Amino acid sequence: MFTVFTRPEAMKDNHTHYCPGCTHGIIHRLVAEAIDELGLRERTVGIAPVGCSVLAYNYFNCDFQEAAHGRAPAFATGIKRVRPDLVVFTYQGDGDLASIGTNEILHSANRGEKFTTIFVNNAVYGMTGGQMAPTTMPNQVTTTTPTGRNVKEVGYPIRVSEMLATLRTPAYVARVAVHRPHYVVQAKKAILKAFRYQVANRCFSFVEVLSTCPTNWGKSPKEACDWLEQNMIPYYPLGEHKLPDRDEP
Amino acid sequence: MGKKILMKGCEAIGEAAIRAGCKHYFAYPITPQTEVAEYLARRMPEVGGVFLQAESEVAASNMLFGAAGAGVRVFTSSSSPGISLMSEAISYIAAAELPVVFINIVRSGPGLGGILPAQSDYFQATKGGGHGDYRLLVLAPSSVQEAVDLVMTAFTLADRYRNPIMIIGDGMIGQMMEPVEFHDELASEPPEKSGWATVGCKGRDPVIVKTLYLDPVACHKHNVKLKEKADRMVANEVRGERYNCEGDYRLLLVSYGTMARVCKTAIDELKEQGIEVGMYRPISLFPFPILPIRQEANRPHVQAVLSVELSMGQMVEDVERAVLGARPVHFYGMAGGLVPTPDDVTRAIRELL
Numbered sequence: 001m002f003t004v005f006t007r008p009e010a011m012k013d014n015h016t017h018y019c020p021g022c023t024h025g026i027i028h029r030l031v032a033e034a035i036d037e038l039g040l041r042e043r044t045v046g047i048a049p050v051g052c053s054v055l056a057y058n059y060f061n062c063d064f065q066e067a068a069h070g071r072a073p074a075f076a077t078g079i080k081r082v083r084p085d086l087v088v089f090t091y092q093g094d095g096d097l098a099s100i101g102t103n104e105i106l107h108s109a110n111r112g113e114k115f116t117t118i119f120v121n122n123a124v125y126g127m128t129g130g131q132m133a134p135t136t137m138p139n140q141v142t143t144t145t146p147t148g149r150n151v152k153e154v155g156y157p158i159r160v161s162e163m164l165a166t167l168r169t170p171a172y173v174a175r176v177a178v179h180r181p182h183y184v185v186q187a188k189k190a191i192l193k194a195f196r197y198q199v200a201n202r203c204f205s206f207v208e209v210l211s212t213c214p215t216n217w218g219k220s221p222k223e224a225c226d227w228l229e230q231n232m233i234p235y236y237p238l239g240e241h242k243l244p245d246r247d248e249p
Numbered sequence: 250m251g252k253k254i255l256m257k258g259c260e261a262i263g264e265a266a267i268r269a270g271c272k273h274y275f276a277y278p279i280t281p282q283t284e285v286a287e288y289l290a291r292r293m294p295e296v297g298g299v300f301l302q303a304e305s306e307v308a309a310s311n312m313l314f315g316a317a318g319a320g321v322r323v324f325t326s327s328s329s330p331g332i333s334l335m336s337e338a339i340s341y342i343a344a345a346e347l348p349v350v351f352i353n354i355v356r357s358g359p360g361l362g363g364i365l366p367a368q369s370d371y372f373q374a375t376k377g378g379g380h381g382d383y384r385l386l387v388l389a390p391s392s393v394q395e396a397v398d399l400v401m402t403a404f405t406l407a408d409r410y411r412n413p414i415m416i417i418g419d420g421m422i423g424q425m426m427e428p429v430e431f432h433d434e435l436a437s438e439p440p441e442k443s444g445w446a447t448v449g450c451k452g453r454d455p456v457i458v459k460t461l462y463l464d465p466v467a468c469h470k471h472n473v474k475l476k477e478k479a480d481r482m483v484a485n486e487v488r489g490e491r492y493n494c495e496g497d498y499r500l501l502l503v504s505y506g507t508m509a510r511v512c513k514t515a516i517d518e519l520k521e522q523g524i525e526v527g528m529y530r531p532i533s534l535f536p537f538p539i540l541p542i543r544q545e546a547n548r549p550h551v552q553a554v555l556s557v558e559l560s561m562g563q564m565v566e567d568v569e570r571a572v573l574g575a576r577p578v579h580f581y582g583m584a585g586g587l588v589p590t591p592d593d594v595t596r597a598i599r600e601l602l
Contacts, residue, residue, distance in 0.1 A: 065318045071311035
C-alpha cells in the first residue's frame with residue numbers, strides 16, 4: 001500500500017472555520033503545497049489579514065504573524081527587509097487589501113518588495129457579514145447595498161491586478177480562480193511561480209484568486225461557482241497580467 | 250565613554266540607536282525630526298543596517314511591527330501627528346508584546362499645530378493614544394546627552410519588558426546642538442528571541458505573533474498579564490531628578506524635558522534673591538514618579554506645588570494624583586510652541602509665594 005494523497009506538511013491537522021462552499025480551504029491547500037514542493041516551510045513566515053482568514057495561522061504549519069487590518073504588506077516589508085533569508089507571504093482578502101490596505105499593497109509592489117501576496121477576491125466583506133467591498137460587482141446586493149451596488153454613487157469594482165500591473169517596477173501579477181478543477185490546476189501553477197520568483201529574489205509576486213462566498217452571496221456552493229464564472233470572470237479576466245521579464249520600457 | 254562631539258539632537262538620537270545595536274529603522278518624514286531619517290539614510294548602509302522610508306506613518310509603524318516580530322531591534326522617529334497615525338500599531342505592538350522604540354519629537358497641537366517645542370502629547374504618550382489596556386514606558390530627556398543615554402537604555406528596556414518604549418522630546422531637544430559622548434559598548438546585547446520571534450520553524454513548532462483573543466477568558470488573562478507587566482515597570486523603572494531639594498524650600502516645582510531646563514535657571518535666579526524653590530524633574534513619565542513627588546510635597550516646609558509644562562495642563566493631573574491633596578497644586582504653562590522664559594517662570598512662582 002502507498003499514499004497517493006495526503007495533507008501537506010505545511011498544513012496543520014485542524015478543521016477550518018470556513019463556511020461550506022467557501023474556497024479559502026482550497027487556496028490554503030494550494031499555498032501549502034507550493035511551500036512544501038519548494039521545501040520552504042521551515043523558513044517561511046505567513047502574514048494573516050483581518051477578515052475571514054485572520055485565523056489562517058491555525059491551519060498553516062509555519063511561523064505566522066497576524067497583521068492589523070490592511071497592513072500585512074507593511075509587516076511583510078518589515079520582516080523581509082530585516083531577514084531577507086526568510087520566505088514571506090501575505091494572505092489577504094479584498095476588504096483588507098483593496099480597501100483599507102490599498103496604500104500598503106501599492107507601495108510594497110512599487111518598491112518591488114521580495115514577498116508574495118495571495119489576494120483572495122470574493123467580491124464581499126465576509127467576516128463582518130456581507131457588506132460591499134471595493135470589488136463588489138455592479139448591481140450586486142450586499143447588506144450595505146440593499147438595492148445593489150450603484151456604480152453612479154460608489155464607482156466600479158477595483159481591478160487590483162490590473163492596477164498593480166501598471167507600475168513600472170518589475171513584478172509577477174496573475175489572476176486565477178478555483179471554482180472548477182481545471183482552474184485549480186492553473187491557480188497552483190501561478191502560486192508556485194509566485195513563490196519561485198520570491199526565492200530567486202527576482203520581484204514582488206502577487207496572485208489574485210477569485211473566490212466564492214456562498215453564505216454572503218445567499219447562494220448554494222454550486223450556484224456560487226456558477227455566479228463567479230458568469231459574473232466575475234468577465235469583469236476580472238484571468239491570466240498573467242504582468243511578468244518581471246516583460247518590463248515596460 | 251568616547252570623546253565629546255558637538256551634535257544636533259536628532260542626529261545624536263540616530264547615532265545612539267546604532268550604538269545600542271539597532272540596525273533597522275523605518276520612518277516617514279515629519280518636522281521637526283526629519284534629520285533622524287536623513288542621518289540614518291546615510292549611516293545605516295555604513296553599518297550594514299536597514300533604512301527604509303515608508304509611504305506613511307501607518308506603514309512605517311507596521312513595518313516595525315513585522316520586523317520586531319521577526320526578532321530584531323528596531324525603531325522609528327516621528328512627531329505628534331505622525332505618532333497619532335502610529336497609535337494603531339502601538340496598541341497592537343503592546344498587545345503582541347514586541348520590543349520597539351518610538352521617538353516622539355513633539356510639536357504643538359492639536360491638529361497640524363506648529364513645529365516649535367511643546368509637551369502637549371503627554372496624555373497621548375502616558376494615557377493611551379491607541380486603544381485598549383496597555384502602557385507605554387515613556388522617557389523624557391532634557392538634554393541631547395540625556396536623549397542619547399535614554400535611547401540606549403530604551404532598547405534594553407524594550408527587550409526586558411517586550412513592550413514598546415517611547416522617548417518624548419520636543420523641537421528644542423531635536424534641533425539643538427550640544428556636546429555629547431557615546432558609550433563605547435552596548436548597554437545590553439539583544440537577548441535570544443528565536444523562541445517567540447518568527448524566524449522560521451526549523452526544529453520547533455511554529456511561532457504565532459498575534460493579538461486576537463476571541464475567547465473572553467483568554468483575552469482577560471492576556472490583559473491581566475499586560476497589567477502585571479505595567480506594574481513591574483511602576484515598581485522598577487521610576488526615574489527622576491531632584492534639583493535644589495536639599496534645603497527648606499517653600500515651593501516644589503514639577504517639570505520635565507526642555508521646560509525643566511528653563512525652571513532650573515529660574516530656581517537659580519530666585520536662590521540669588523534668597524528665595525528657595527525645589528524641583529522634581531520626572532524622567533520617566535510612565536511610570537510617573539508618584540512616590541518621590543509625594544515625599545517632597547509632604548516635607549513640612551513645602552507650602553505648594555507648581556506643575557510647569559509646555560501645554561495647557563496635562564502632567565498636572567498626575568502631580569495632583571501624587572500629592573493627593575496634601576498641598577495645593579497649581580499649574581503654569583504655555584502651549585503652541587511658546588517657551589516660557591526664566592523670568593516668566595519666576596513671575597509665576599512669585600505669585601504663589
